[in-house]
Amino acid sequence: MAKKTIEDIEWQGKRALVRVDFNVPMNDAGEITDDTRIRAALPTITYLKEHGARVILMSHLGRPKGERNDKYSLRPVAEHLQGLLGEGHVSFVDDCIGEKVKEAVAALHEGDVLLLENVRFYAGEEKNRADLAEALAELGDVFVNDAFGTAHRAHASTAGVADYLPSVAGYLMEKEVGIMGEALASPKRPFVAIIGGAKVSDKIQVIENLLPKVDALLIGGGMANTFLAVQGYDMAKSLVEADALETAGKLLELAKQHGSRLLLPTDVIAAKAFAADAEHAVRQVNEIEADEMALDIGPDSIALYQKEIKSAKTVIWNGPMGVFEMPAFAKGTFAIAQAMVEADATTIVGGGDSVAAVEQAGVASKMSHVSTGGGASLEFLEGKALPGVEAIADK
Numbered sequence: 001m002a003k004k005t006i007e008d009i010e011w012q013g014k015r016a017l018v019r020v021d022f023n024v025p026m027n028d029a030g031e032i033t034d035d036t037r038i039r040a041a042l043p044t045i046t047y048l049k050e051h052g053a054r055v056i057l058m059s060h061l062g063r064p065k066g067e068r069n070d071k072y073s074l075r076p077v078a079e080h081l082q083g084l085l086g087e088g089h090v091s092f093v094d095d096c097i098g099e100k101v102k103e104a105v106a107a108l109h110e111g112d113v114l115l116l117e118n119v120r121f122y123a124g125e126e127k128n129r130a131d132l133a134e135a136l137a138e139l140g141d142v143f144v145n146d147a148f149g150t151a152h153r154a155h156a157s158t159a160g161v162a163d164y165l166p167s168v169a170g171y172l173m174e175k176e177v178g179i180m181g182e183a184l185a186s187p188k189r190p191f192v193a194i195i196g197g198a199k200v201s202d203k204i205q206v207i208e209n210l211l212p213k214v215d216a217l218l219i220g221g222g223m224a225n226t227f228l229a230v231q232g233y234d235m236a237k238s239l240v241e242a243d244a245l246e247t248a249g250k251l252l253e254l255a256k257q258h259g260s261r262l263l264l265p266t267d268v269i270a271a272k273a274f275a276a277d278a279e280h281a282v283r284q285v286n287e288i289e290a291d292e293m294a295l296d297i298g299p300d301s302i303a304l305y306q307k308e309i310k311s312a313k314t315v316i317w318n319g320p321m322g323v324f325e326m327p328a329f330a331k332g333t334f335a336i337a338q339a340m341v342e343a344d345a346t347t348i349v350g351g352g353d354s355v356a357a358v359e360q361a362g363v364a365s366k367m368s369h370v371s372t373g374g375g376a377s378l379e380f381l382e383g384k385a386l387p388g389v390e391a392i393a394d395k
């Protein structure tokens, strides 16, 4: 990455103001149900501790709309982080700016960690207000951005603060941007992208950005229905986006122009209802019956997509192949995950639902990279500049 990183700073005694994405799922009892994002920030925190920095962590949690709300407090995260780090001291302060926070920072020893309260308790965070950014910046000597998951937001703690402090990337940010950036800029070929999910309209820009770069683009999920419909297939009761038909047609044209192969399912699992126990059968795409809907890709399509994936050298995946939340319609999604594991390729998974699927399949650790960003990884794949990355100083 052509950005400065934590290794470019002499940390001894310095205050590292680190933006992390600790926006983790919690249950009603306030327990963290998935700590992936916290664990993903540990390499940066550990490096800073070991190099004698005083580590001040800031994050958002949920969408408290600019007001203090205990439901969105980061206190449980501080306790969890203490457990993960094992040694040393992790403290928590129930605000993110002001005198109380300054005192907590002043009390830190080298190697200590302090987690600030949710930055979104201030409306200035999402508005990227300069007064909040400046007040946050007063707490540190150097700004470290390790919050890839929030890098698509131009907020006070992700971008604004960089106007007041030297800014560097943490290890997670470096890894996310490095591996996905490399795959998009100079992929080992064949380069195959798999795009799924509910709607074409959510992924138009991703497809537009990827088509000129990939050797093959495999389409699955609900969005495949709209592509099939525009080709004249009767998708019956399937989810088809009527107002995206024209766009789907244009994307098929674009694929031809770039000479990239855009593959659609040739068969589907067609069900009589959108329900876990619905009666269902394998149908070729020209054989879907009037009272059926396509809820997964079929066995021929799985075999076709697996072959493409296994002969690839770079594979990027975003969005499930079917309604994977229901076991009867999860086979396509899990088959893609398994083919990626078996491929001798750089394998990258980005986007909320596909990440959930690889975790459910127990194969997340077998991928080259599983992104911690949902919206951020989607915008990255769209080719957009991410404000949180832009704010980091160039090397």
Ligand SMILES: Nc1ncnc2c1ncn2[C@@H]1O[C@H](COP(=O)(O)OP(=O)(O)OP(=O)(O)O)[C@@H](O)[C@H]1O
Residues within 6 Å of the ligand: 196, 197, 198, 199, 202, 220, 221, 222, 223, 239, 294, 295, 296, 318, 319, 320, 321, 322, 323, 324, 325, 351, 352, 353, 354, 374, 375
């Ligand atoms: N054939 C289909 N018909 C209807 N819904 C489908 C179909 N295939 C997949 N889906 C649904 O699409 C949803 C996932 O789409 P979505 O675009 O929201 O996810 P994603 O691409 O992983 O992005 P995000 O990161 O926003 O979750 C899943 O809930 C899945 O059940």
Ligand SMILES: O=C(O)[C@H](O)COP(=O)(O)O
Residues within 6 Å of the ligand: 021, 023, 062, 063, 149, 150, 153, 373, 374, 375, 376
């Ligand atoms: O979970 C995410 O995608 C990030 O933490 C960003 O959260 P947001 O969509 O509320 O900005």
